[in-house]
Amino acid sequence: MITEQSALIRSVKSTTLLIGAWVSFFVLQSVMSVALSPRRTASRTGILELELVLGVVWGLLSSIIIAWHQRLRASTTNLFGLMAAHLPLVLIAAVIDCAVARVALREFAHQTQLIPFWAMLVLYADLDVASYAIIVAGAELLLVRRAIVERQQQAARLEASLGRARLDYLEAQLQPHFLFNSLGAVSELAYDSPLTASRVM
Secondary structure (H helix, E strand, C coil): CCHHHHHHHHHHHHHHHHHHHHHHHHHHHHHHHHHHHHHHHHHHHHHHHHHHHHHHHHHHHHHHHHHHHHHHHHHCCCHHHHHHHHHHHHHHHHHHHHHHHHHHHHHCCCCCCCCHHHHHHHHHHHHHHHHHHHHHHHHHHHHHHHHHHHHHHHHHHHHHHHHHHHHHHHHHHHHHHHHHHHHHHHHHHHHCCCCHHHHHH
């Protein structure tokens, strides 16, 4: 129960962090967009709202993509199999991004759609694929880091076990030596001083 709660808390924190990162990226992009073309017909507030929505959408998509990549990596290590398994999610992410962008452009930026949905999907496909690839690369880095940490912890546990085994081995060696030395000392005393030998026993 506690591990499930901690996993849920970790998942919520990760998702919040991803949304924050994407929102920051899109807000920066909107600030640059407004700064570079101040005579835009769309309002600055509308552009900011549009970028905020896209940031939240990509933050949520990132969580889904990372979870999907982790699941795929648990089942296969074949590069071509991974790429093939990611293709449907790339298409879904691109369609969601395009659909949300069109709705947000209409609602927040008050822009009419000059091109059809599929043309817009193709127009932004390179950005969607690049964003998806960056997310997968980040997820892979996290998996590699986690594997390295687990190996280091396992090595530390093995080192501790080895140290304990060495101590146990030395202790096992010392006990017979102590017994034989004590018996040898008592037997010597039995000849020279039987009373002292009796006290030692």
